[in-house]
Amino acid sequence: MTQELVTIEINDQPYTVPKGRLLIEIADEHNIKIPRFCYHKKLSVAANCRMCLVDMAKSFKPVPACATFVEAGMKFWTNSEKTQQAQQAMMSFLLINHPLDCPICDQGGECELQDVSVTYGQRHSNYQGIKRVVIDKNIGPLIATEMTRCIQCTRCVRFGTEIAGMSELVSLFRGDRLEIGTYIEKSLQSELSGNMIDLCPVGALTAKPSRYKARAWEMQAHPSIAPHDAVGSNLELHLFRKAVLRCVPRENDSINETWLSDRDRFSYQGIDSPERLRQPLLRRQGQLVAVTWQEALQAAASILQQADRSKVAALANPNSTLEELYLFQGLMRGLNIHNIDHRLRQIDFSDQTLAPLSPNLGVSIAELEQQQAVLLIGSNPRHEQVLLNHRLRKAALQGAKITAINPRGFEFNYPIAQLFVAPSALVKRLASLAKASLVANQSAIPFALVELLQSIDSTEADQTLVAELQAATHKLILLGNLAVQHPAYASLRALATVIATETGARLGYLPETANTVGAWLAGVLPHRLSAGRAVTPAGLAVTAMLQNPETVVLLNAETADFANPAQVSQALAQAHNLIVIGAFADQPLLDHATVILPGSVFAETSGTYCNAEGQWQSFQGAIEPIAQARPTWKILRVLGNASGLPAFTWLSSEEVALALTAELDAAMGNYPSYTLNDLPTLQALQLASATEAEFERVTTVKLYREDGLVRRATALQARVEDTVVELNPVDAANLALQAGEHVQISQGELSLQLPVRISNDLAPGTVGLAAGDEATAVFSSVGLVRISKRV
Secondary structure: OOEEEEEEEEEOOEEEEOOEEEEEHHHHHHHOOOOOOOOOOOOOOOOOOOEEEEEOOOOOOOEEEOOOOOOOEEEOOOOOOOHHHHHHHHHHOOOOOOOOOHHOOOOOOHHHHHHHHHHHHOOOOOOOOOOOOOOOOOOOEEEEOHHHHOOOOOHHHHHHHHHHHHOOEEOOHHHHHHHEEEOOOOOOOOOOOOOHHHHHOOOEEEEOOOOOOOOOHEEEEEEEOOOOOOOOOOOEEEEEOEEEEEEOOOEEEEOEEOOEEEEEHHHHHHOOOOEEEEEEEEOOOEEEEOOOOHHHHHHHHHHHHOOOOHHHHEEOOOOHHHHHHHHHHHHHHOOOOOOOOOOOOOOOOHHHHHHOOOOOOOOHHHHHHHHOOOEOOOOHHHOOOHHHHHHHHHHHHHHOEEEEEEEEOOOOOOOOOEEEEHHHHHHHHHHEEEEEEEOOOOOOOHHHHHEEEOOOOOOHHHHHHHHHHHHHOOOOEEEOOHHOOOOOOOHHHHHHHHHHHOOOOOOEEOOOOOOHHHHHHHHHOOOOHHHHHHHHOOOOHHHHHOOOOOEEEEEEEOOOHHOOOOHHHHHHHHOOOOEEEEEEHHHHHHHHHHHHEOOOOOOOEEEEEOOOOOOEEOOOOOOOOOOOOHHHHHHHHHHHHHHHOOOOOOHHHHHHHHHHHHHHHHHHOOOOOOHHHOOOOOOOOOOOOOOOEEEEEEOOOOOOOHHHHOOOHHHHHOOOOOOOEEEEHHHHHHOOOOOOOEEEEEEEEEEEEEEEOOOOOOOOOEOOOOEOOHHHHHHHOOOOEEEEEEE
16 A cells, blocks of 8 residues: 655655655654654654654643644744754753763763764753652662663563563652562563663663673674574674673564564673683593693594494584584585584484475564464473563454463463463373364365374364464464474474365474574585585484494583483593583583594674575674684684595684585575375374373473573673472372472482472473473483472
8 A cells, every 4th residue: 555645844845755654754864863762663653752852833831742743735844043042951950960970970971962962952950959860679680770760661661572672661649750670579471571671761770791891892892693493693792801791682573673682682691601612622531631722623523534324323413603513514415424413402303304495484473473374383492582472462453363382371461372281191182183274275185194193083172273373464484492392293293284284384494403404405414515405325213323422522512411411421431532622611522522622602703594584694793702713613613624535625613604605505405395195104103101290291391591602691681580380289199299398209210309389281190390400401302200299
């Protein structure tokens, strides 16, 4: 629909603009400066600071530009005497209670109040009264408060309700006693809370980890890409004395808009962690000793050349850069090693030959908010992909029907229909929905589904959900981390394919990490080369290769990054050699490593991440690698040279990326496809029968425990919840357990004691036990656990 255009005048200059647009938006588009504090283009209009008052023809009073919708023939003046007088008066009013503490304010040098005061304010103040003082609030480890500086613009309040979906900061009291705070003193819980720091136009909310460490004009901004989730948020690293001091969002409307998740914002603290690997290490006489780079590389090359190729396990973390992953698989395959994988938290690989070229969204990130119906399968996007969840929230608030089918309930921040069942019942639950979609279309049941569907009757809720998907024009089915990590992932994906085919929806994936998509493209897989080319014979997948390896090579991976850390620790103990390449190593790696090659983190290297929609985003290193560490892609290239591989001649990471691009172009179109005819024969998941005191474990990775860099960010770790055992109220009552009471949880011969949390988000017969902690690392992520009262 074409917008009606009208002509208005600003400062006696005519402009043709869409009718009904806000005056302040039009002024910004034409570089006409209008001061403001409360207005922000991504938030609702509040018009309470009144700093944007402008002179309007036929109006006795000046009008706020942020709340004035233009009509034909309107005339405005942004620099008239009336405008200047109004803006000076408002500036004086806003400064009445603002303290004169600019020399000690962290916002000094980048403060909107300073800039506007100098440009639009008076040279002196007429106020002679006593300034008000507001007591500071402790709102957590990420944000420092100086609430006496607050000018009540309410940006932080509106951000919480409109963007974060959590009303945490609110306006308290009225009139001259108005202040911003929480009803009760508590830490902010939103995973987007750090954006309030950027929104605050004064020094009331500042970043606590970087407080009082440098002035704005002393720091250098360096563009980069977030290294954690699959959004690929654009950001800027602020450097001071060759170190990363803070991280802020870089605007990109098609990806992260103007926002940044707390995980991406504060994880930089891990760069200088005491746990960083700082020098090459080699095990001699049972001890790791510091050696030269030449000694370490020659030792690693010798181990790889002499190893039994069939008993080498080469495992890479998918948050490595595209160049690192490509070089890693090239190094291993150049040495005739085929046991290569990056799917560290996946268990079921039975349909891997039918997998797509890469597991991406199927739509662009921006298109998520245009969806009218979305089905989430095995996903908690609020923790897994924070800013993709924000896009889904925007769709939900515009009327989209969103449904989640999960092994447990989650706290979403938008309207959603949640269906959760025990992990063993998830296949049947999805099969019921698949059958409803087949019945609705009067389609024949595919042969592979006959055995599974013959005993299943779809419910009325299934029929309603199918009808919603079929009625929507833009519809999407997304498989998340919990689906990929499920022991019957192949069945879940097959059933999701049926539902997508029968409803006309697109089938997409929520990739686990920053470069999961890139890891598939680069060929860090046992059954595919780079660019999706098949390899024969295929190597072993991660679970199989860890059964009895003689040599293990880890790229940017620690035991906590695997589905079964206990199995990994046992495999490392049994292996003859362990080569660690990366920035961090947890205790099991340090205990068993033969060679350690200290690598880089994202801020110390150049590279590329491929985000959830498949977009490649390259970046340059902002700082030098710490101590004797080296850019990881260079370590892999030199290791290839030391191993006698002639192809490892690249001089830059850009050349490595171009090599992969050329392979992808050459293979264009020759990718595997997945249709209903390819479905594997499906059966319901069978687990061992549970006794009265045994429960199915539901495993989710804790927020801020997902990767090595985040695990070393001290401010984020202060936000990590304590380890607890979660039980359904019915199960807790049957065991005569109260909230907070300690119980003994056992799996096989292993056990530990943890407090109980009672939750309605768990199905009866299941127990919630999060992964990512050292305490729970002894247990398998799937299967049965036993609960007993502590004696």
